[in-house]
Amino acid sequence: MRKSDFHILTLETTCDETAAAIVSSELKVLGAVVASQEELHRRFGGVVPELASRAHVERILPVIAETLQKSNLSLSDLDGVAVATTPGLAGSLLVGLMAAKTLAFSLNIPLIAVDHLQAHIYACRMSAEKNVFPCVGLVVSGGHTSLFDCHSATEFELLGSTIDDAAGEAFDKVASMLGLSYPGGPSIQRAAEAGDADTYAFPRAFIRDTKTLDFSFSGLKTAVRYQLTGPGGADFSSLKIPAQEVANIAASFQAAVVDCVVAKSVLGLEKTGYSRLCVGGGVAANAALRAALSRAAGEGNWELITAPLSLCTDNAIMGAIAVEKLQEGVTESLDLGIRPGLVRKNTSNAGL
Numbered sequence: 001m002r003k004s005d006f007h008i009l010t011l012e013t014t015c016d017e018t019a020a021a022i023v024s025s026e027l028k029v030l031g032a033v034v035a036s037q038e039e040l041h042r043r044f045g046g047v048v049p050e051l052a053s054r055a056h057v058e059r060i061l062p063v064i065a066e067t068l069q070k071s072n073l074s075l076s077d078l079d080g081v082a083v084a085t086t087p088g089l090a091g092s093l094l095v096g097l098m099a100a101k102t103l104a105f106s107l108n109i110p111l112i113a114v115d116h117l118q119a120h121i122y123a124c125r126m127s128a129e130k131n132v133f134p135c136v137g138l139v140v141s142g143g144h145t146s147l148f149d150c151h152s153a154t155e156f157e158l159l160g161s162t163i164d165d166a167a168g169e170a171f172d173k174v175a176s177m178l179g180l181s182y183p184g185g186p187s188i189q190r191a192a193e194a195g196d197a198d199t200y201a202f203p204r205a206f207i208r209d210t211k212t213l214d215f216s217f218s219g220l221k222t223a224v225r226y227q228l229t230g231p232g233g234a235d236f237s238s239l240k241i242p243a244q245e246v247a248n249i250a251a252s253f254q255a256a257v258v259d260c261v262v263a264k265s266v267l268g269l270e271k272t273g274y275s276r277l278c279v280g281g282g283v284a285a286n287a288a289l290r291a292a293l294s295r296a297a298g299e300g301n302w303e304l305i306t307a308p309l310s311l312c313t314d315n316a317i318m319g320a321i322a323v324e325k326l327q328e329g330v331t332e333s334l335d336l337g338i339r340p341g342l343v344r345k346n347t348s349n350a351g352l
């Protein structure tokens, strides 16, 4: 294979979206499909792992077939297959990995492992259409809130992450307390538009602690709960919260998350000395966060690159990071495993 002319199929099944994309060596997207499971998990107010993995099993082949069709390619045109192997839900990761291994083996093409968090940051590379490294990478999603020192597209180091809930998880849980629909992020954003963010001074964990780049959102979640029910209070289903109060709590909660994320991002830039921040993940779609980061970038004179809304939530286009890996000759053997948990350092792909 000429290293300058190839097509890679990328697969993404880390959580609750079954996604595939075909990208060229020039990072051109030939076709991409995302099958969302939002409907399936809505009535539970969050992702149910077993339901997610079963849905991936049902959807992965049709999603691959549709992606090939959209790309006007057949399986024999593929020069590599990439799959997100870490972090994520174990059952979900395994479905993508088995599909990728089967294709790599039967087509005799290279298998490439993708780190899902690196891929979220790579979404910024795809939209910027220019090299964005080195940079501080921020991933704010339903499962993660992490800052990375991204030396290059493929070399990165974790600078800090949440010690409890992810930002998106807090959005989802607070939305549920307020009787807002799932997923909570967009619902809180909408409700907050009519609210006053100064109504409640909710906690902003670690915000003044310049020694750490970690986050914590569980205290914030509890503070919202106590605001609604009082300490140790009753269940939320019996609460009748006036619309203006919902809006004020949503706005005050959102402002607390935004303040923490912006403060630690700025601290990450100071600590690394980089002048570029790349932001990805579902919560990066939040308008208040985007506006606050943009203000901070203007004041601090650094470059902000946020993934476009379509590439914030899980997708396979961001798996185009596999193009860089294939170009560097970083491929995997068929005993590649999954690694559901987040690790503090960039390590090998040896997994379960």
Ligand code: KG4
Pocket: 015, 140, 141, 142, 143, 144, 167, 168, 169, 171, 172, 183, 184, 185, 186, 189, 281, 282, 283, 284, 285, 286, 287, 312, 313, 314
């Ligand atoms: O990146 P993603 O699709 O999944 C993970 O990898 O976790 O992110 C999903 C998360 C959900 O928690 C959802 O509530 C949140 O992203 N989200 C938002 C917004 N849109 C999605 N959070 C805040 N504001 C939004 N506009």
Ligand code: ZN
Pocket: 116, 120, 141, 281, 282, 313, 314
């Ligand atoms: Zn994600």
